[in-house]
Amino acid sequence: MSEIQHQVRFHTIGPDEGGQRIDNFLLTQLKGVPKSMVYRIVRKGEVRVNKKRIKPDYRLQEGDEIRIPPVRVNEKPDLPNPNLDKISQLEGCIIFEDDHMIVVNKPAGMAVHGGSGLQYGLIEGLRALRPNAKFLELVHRLDRDTSGLLMVAKKRSALRSLHEQLRDKDMEKTYIALVFGSWPGKIKKVDSPLLKNTLQSGERVVRVDPAGKASLTRFKVRERYPLSSINTTLVEASPVTGRTHQIRVHSQCVGHPIAQDNKYGMRGFDEQLRKIGLNRLFLHAERLAISHPSTGERVQFFAPLEKHLTDVLLTLRKGNT
Template identity: 65%
Template sequence: MSENQQSQVRWVTIEADYAGQRIDNFLLAQLKGVPKSLVYRIVRKGEVRINKKRCKPDYKLQAGDLVRIPPVRVAESNPLPSANLDQVQALNQQILYEDDLLLVLNKPAGLAVHGGSGLQFGLIESLRALRPEAKHLELVHRLDRETSGCILISKRRSALRALHEQLREKTMDKQYLALVRGHWQAHVKFIAAPLLKNTLKSGERVVRVDAAGKPSETRFRVQQQFANCTLVEASPITGRTHQIRVHALHAGHPIACDPKYGDQVFDAAMQEIGLNRLFLHAHRLSFKHPQSGKTITVDAPLDKALSQALKRLPA
């Protein structure tokens, strides 16, 4: 990654939407690519000033504060894609709900939520290219690249804070549809198994059930039984990486066509009926609107690949 020098001092006046944010978190967002250690160093040395005075990392910004940001070496961020690209334009057709504060989109399978790891751009960069007037578009949560379905995007920092609070308090309800190997037993409705995340030298993330991992809980409910597989609804209570995929495997029912945690024989049978992608889809999202407090429920239809696969399964 190339780097460029931010050679001039910047002065930033804090908008009302950023009131209450800590100065260290504000700087980390402003100075993307700069190590945390350097951010804390420039604060400690007094190079960052608020209203011409030194500050501490935990200072909470107020509307109208004037922040001095010193010159630092910033990693060059990924440029936004062209809004005219077919893949970018197609996202307009995937918007399920939108208002002044947020939007919910039916993310296509195969699209990462953000660029990086060799990807030039992802969902959030594409949306920023489509909506250049929306200055504060941020992911509220994430979906794996292979997973399709409902994903929530905030347009204002105040909305992002409120929605993150719902995630912390576990009051946001996310429901997924997954096609799994074998006959899921209807009485298995809840799996609590700690998950430990490992990052391989290649950068690939692999998760396993391990007593040393973080507490993780998922609810499961049988939707439809087929001859050699089951369509289940999975509702994650916690939000760990690959949680549903690993909990399904832990229960003895890996998800169809899962490249990390799947079963080769089962996947081969699924490929024979035309399924060539992970059968995991975030089909419903419910949350309280950060402004009105009204419960918003959004449903995302299955894409053609998943709906056609279900039609071809023997009963």
């Protein structure tokens, strides 16, 4: 392996770069440098902001001058990227793009970012598709097995605007879920508090707990299947808060877990649906409404269900079960 030498340089933070953590900024500037090395050079004081030492969680301000030290890293040999097919397919998943953001219809099974043993995720794929984009950051997240609408900001100002809409609950999200049983029309919202736990394996599990964070999901019945022998309902779920696994746990805690949910589901129900072809979590982010971060205009995006899911619904509708 040959060696890359990053020379010492200085960078002044512009208006679209303020607000981000210094460690995240350095990772975008020092291509190929592992996170451990970034944290090490910050701890040792080799990185300076306005000629002063800082901590890895320091948030940059417009006008800050950063000293980025020389760093030696081994250059990886040019090998074929095993994810090239996935990256090229991702281009077809983009449903909207302008100078401020990208909206993607994320496929089920794709993680939003690498980590936990995954080197590749949606955000890494988009960065490979848009190598000249100086800034690409996730606005929000979707579980790996959930499909549907996901936003990526192309400017720091857009990210701040969209995060503000999330905090102020001005961003409207509608998910579609196939759940066990006949969902009672009287259950229009679930507000059970949710507590997140991380197991030793690194797996995240969420449960209803009075000590958890306040959470609210609104539900609405979209379709019932009286001709089917499988007792199931198609519902709309609109999360007002954005907790981990929120819709999945809120559905489960009222006795109506989502189909093919390997964490919170119901085995017998899932086996019935597997026989008619459902082999993935039936949770899809269908609609997203926001105020455009540049113009302020209210805009909506829609992502239709993939054919695999519509085929399952057609089978239930016809009663071929």
